Amino acid sequence: MILLQLEDDIGGALFEGGRKNRLTPLGMLVLEESRRASEAYDRSVKAIRRYATSTAGSVRIASVPSATISLLPPVILRFRRERPDVRLEINDVDSAAVRRRLEFDEADIGIVSAAPDDVGEGTLIERTPLGIVCRSDGPIARATTAGKASWSLLGEEPMIVNPLCSLVKSPIVEHHALTATLESRNTTSLLAFVQAGLGATILPQSAMRATGENLTFIQPTDPVAFRHLLKIRQSTRPNTPVVEAFYEALLHGA
Structure with missing residues (x-):
């Protein structure tokens, strides 16, 4: 009875045949829209709960891992001095995942x-040189002391690939990225792999702030490459005042 009423309200059949075991195209559309509505409801409930647990509100930040190491700590420190009661949620993911989180309302910034x-x-909030990160006592570092500063240095050690490699417009880098057998999307993991002697990788110079003395940053000049950090925000609904405040703090803290 309920199904018949629903089909009557919608204006079409949701299932094919009498056994009701296969959805019609209209039924598949209704199912997909119902899932979206349910997910939107769940997100709204979570947003209400977040607000209820923090009297001053909350800010959800999705960021590439290297920015959580180099950019965010001083920004958060300054923001905390002015708004200590605001709840901050930080998730470090790659750029594609950051955009998806904003699209599906899983992040504010x-x-x-x-x-x-x-x-x-x-x-734009930061412009940082890209270069080769390797062990200070490894083959690449030794070749550099001989006066060689080129992306061809990547041929001296196995290359550990990460998404930032695609920002270097060099056929040499493209070749080594295609033939590499180790890949990671997390800056902390990349640095740990390099420290363990598994190879070299490409990272922004700012990522070196979290490393020890046994790693070296080399900036090739054929060509010189840079990584830009951009801040983006949720646009499907109005942002709260605390979200806007943190968004502005990112620009001032860069």
Whole structure:
């Protein structure tokens, strides 16, 4: 009876045949829209609960891992001095996942990596040189002391690939990235792998702030490469005052 009433209200059949075991195209659409409505309801409930547990509100930040190491700590420290009661939720994921979290309302603010020629998305908050990160006592470092500073140095050790490698417009880097057998998307993991002697990787110079003395940053000049950090934000609904405040703090803290 309930199914018949629903089909009557919608204006079409939801199932094919009398056994009701296969959805019609309309039924598949209704199922998909119902799932979206349910997910939207769940997100709203979570947002209400977050607000209820923090009297001053909350800010959800999705950021590329390297920014959580180099950019966010001083920004959060300054923000805490002015708004100590605001709840901050930090998730470190790659740029594609940051955009997805914003799209599905799982984050309020995003920090993504971009090439210098990428335009039209977000606001620039940091411009950092990209280079080779390797062990100070490894083959690449020894070759550099001999006066060699080129992306071809990657041929001296196995390359550990990460998404930032695609920002270097060099056929040498592209070749080594295609033939590499180890990949990671997390800055902490990449640095640990390099420290363990598993190879070298490409990271922004700012990522070196979290490393020990046994790692070296080398900036090749053929070509010089940079990584831009952009801040982006949720646009499907109005942001709360605390979200806007943290968004502005990112620009001032860069």
